[in-house]
Amino acid sequence: MTDTNTNYVNGAWVSASTDETIEVRNPADASEVVARYQQSGSEDANEAAEAAAAAEDEWANTPGPERGRILRKAGTILANRKDELTEQLVAEEGKARPEAAGEVQRAIDIFHYFSGKAADLGGTVKSSSSRDTTLYTRKEPVGVAALITPWNYPIAIPAWKLAPALAAGNTVVLKPASVAPGPAVALAEALDEAGLPDGVLNVVTGPGSDVASTFVEHDAVDAVSFTGSSQVGEMVYDQATDQGKRVQTELGGKNPTLVGASADPEEAAEIVANGGFGTTGQSCTACSRAVVHEDVYDEFVDALVAEAESIDIGPGLEAEMGPQVSQSELDSTLEYIDIAREEGATLAAGGDTPEGESLGDGYFMEPTVFTDVDNDMRIAQEEVFGPVIAVIEVSDFDEGLEVANDVEYGLSASVVTDDHTEANRFLDEAEAGVVKVNEKTTGLELHVPFGGFKRSSSETWREQGDEGLEFYTIEKTVYDNY
Numbered sequence: 479m480t481d482t483n484t485n486y487v488n489g490a491w492v493s494a495s496t497d498e499t500i501e502v503r504n505p506a507d508a509s510e511v512v513a514r515y516q517q518s519g520s521e522d523a524n525e526a527a528e529a530a531a532a533a534e535d536e537w538a539n540t541p542g543p544e545r546g547r548i549l550r551k552a553g554t555i556l557a558n559r560k561d562e563l564t565e566q567l568v569a570e571e572g573k574a575r576p577e578a579a580g581e582v583q584r585a586i587d588i589f590h591y592f593s594g595k596a597a598d599l600g601g602t603v604k605s606s607s608s609r610d611t612t613l614y615t616r617k618e619p620v621g622v623a624a625l626i627t628p629w630n631y632p633i634a635i636p637a638w639k640l641a642p643a644l645a646a647g648n649t650v651v652l653k654p655a656s657v658a659p660g661p662a663v664a665l666a667e668a669l670d671e672a673g674l675p676d677g678v679l680n681v682v683t684g685p686g687s688d689v690a691s692t693f694v695e696h697d698a699v700d701a702v703s704f705t706g707s708s709q710v711g712e713m714v715y716d717q718a719t720d721q722g723k724r725v726q727t728e729l730g731g732k733n734p735t736l737v738g739a740s741a742d743p744e745e746a747a748e749i750v751a752n753g754g755f756g757t758t759g760q761s762c763t764a765c766s767r768a769v770v771h772e773d774v775y776d777e778f779v780d781a782l783v784a785e786a787e788s789i790d791i792g793p794g795l796e797a798e799m800g801p802q803v804s805q806s807e808l809d810s811t812l813e814y815i816d817i818a819r820e821e822g823a824t825l826a827a828g829g830d831t832p833e834g835e836s837l838g839d840g841y842f843m844e845p846t847v848f849t850d851v852d853n854d855m856r857i858a859q860e861e862v863f864g865p866v867i868a869v870i871e872v873s874d875f876d877e878g879l880e881v882a883n884d885v886e887y888g889l890s891a892s893v894v895t896d897d898h899t900e901a902n903r904f905l906d907e908a909e910a911g912v913v914k915v916n917e918k919t920t921g922l923e924l925h926v927p928f929g930g931f932k933r934s935s936s937e938t939w940r941e942q943g944d945e946g947l948e949f950y951t952i953e954k955t956v957y958d959n960y
């Protein structure tokens with residue numbers, strides 16, 4: 479019998495008022511139910527928001543180093559559970575074991591990183607125009623933060639919102655995605671065990687349109703941090719700003735790698751394949767467009783097809799590339815394959831679900847390469863969120879830059895080149911929040927800011943690093959003349 483997990487509200491593990499549960503199935507074998515969670519409703523969300531509001535003052539007044547100690551201890555608890563959490567992540571989300579282990583480690587590192595920051599929060603002292611006045615700034619918590627997270631990094635993303643929010647003294651309501659909520663619940667377990675006071679964190683599982691939407695509307699909630707699709711995120715942004723709330727949205731991507739004439743085509747293909755097929759293409763920073771100079775185009779395509787065909791597909795615990803997360807995500811990828819064919823792109827590799835005994839009931843998808851892609855095609859403009867790379871040929875670097883930028887998204891972008899001038903021009907002119915030279919579009923360091931341009935982000939706030947704390951703090955300017 480599969481365990482049924484409960485919500486975490488006001489320091490207690492409680493069932494939803496609806497008496498309904500969500501079933502999470504193994505994406506590598508849909509016949510297996512791996513866990514059940516509460517299918518909560520707005521009543522549960524309201525209770526959580528009220529608990530967070532009630533805990534606000536005590537947590538805000540807890541000294542930063544003490545808040546930091548709880549975060550550090552929770553990080554260590556997560557580290558002690560690393561293997562188990564890695565397997566839970568694979569069972570719910572499906573990614574390959576090394577990717578899942580890396581993600582769990584990232585969550586541990588984030589907790590440790592922000593545990594130090596909790597003690598460091600400060601302002602600046604300035605010289606006052608008045609002789610007797612001490613003039614300085616100080617940072618205070620914003621209040622109650624609502625965190626709404628997607629399924630594709632089900633432990634790292636909740637961790638990179640939660641750790642700075644708590645470090646800065648905010649209380650939190652968290653709504654993880656319903657296809658893989660387990661890792662977010664595990665963060666609550668670790669913080670509870672580490673001694674987090676009741677009500678400081680509240681985790682409620684259930685439908686976004688009900689639970690998350692109630693958080694966004696709730697009077698007690700002061701700030702909303704959302705990561706997910708542009709479609710939902712833009713709605714959440716409007717809803718939150720209408721209520722006068724601080725809001726941060728991290729959304730979709732259509733990330734290019736520009737391959738210059740001087741690039742080694744095989745090296746470039748490896749970089750593009752790692753960026754596009756890693757995590758089964760289900761990263762917001764995944765490379766989904768290779769924009770390739772005509773001089774290296776044919777060799778690059780051959781090498782990319784070879785990369786695609788060499789990938790071992792199977793259950794995440796064993797294989798190099800796991801399944802897509804759900805039937806609807808797989809269906810959506812297959813629909814884009816049809817669209818690309820109808821638009822005239824050439825299918826050079828993959829394009830279907832793979833066959834094999836171990837793949838029977840899983841949402842597996844072949845790594846797919848389309849060539850002869852025109853940048854106006856939907857396959858070059860819309861986020862596919864599966865292991866699909868569109869290759870676009872260009873005749874010079876300027877055209878390549880123009881094509882790379884000619885999308886409504888701007889999350890991550892990379893260039894592969896041996897030409898220093900081209901590399902510098904790309905860094906200057908690429909319209910993306912993360913730009914890289916001779917590296918894949920995926921992969922982020924935790925101590926530098928992350929966020930996108932254009933439709934990829936609300937642009938006003940960044941996540942991670944020192945900048946990640948800004949969203950969760952409000953500045954007060956003090957004129958102190960006794």
Ligand code: NAD
Binds near residue numbers: 628686710714729
């Ligand atoms: P999604 O937008 O479907 O869901 C994200 C979260 O929003 C979930 O918790 C969901 O339950 C909730 N939600 C759904 N309807 C809602 C509503 N009406 N009001 C409030 N919340 C609601 O996204 P997903 O499918 O979980 O994740 C994949 C998407 O996330 C991709 O587009 C990907 O690019 C994006 N993503 C972006 C980043 C980034 O940092 N830019 C990182 C990871 C994923």
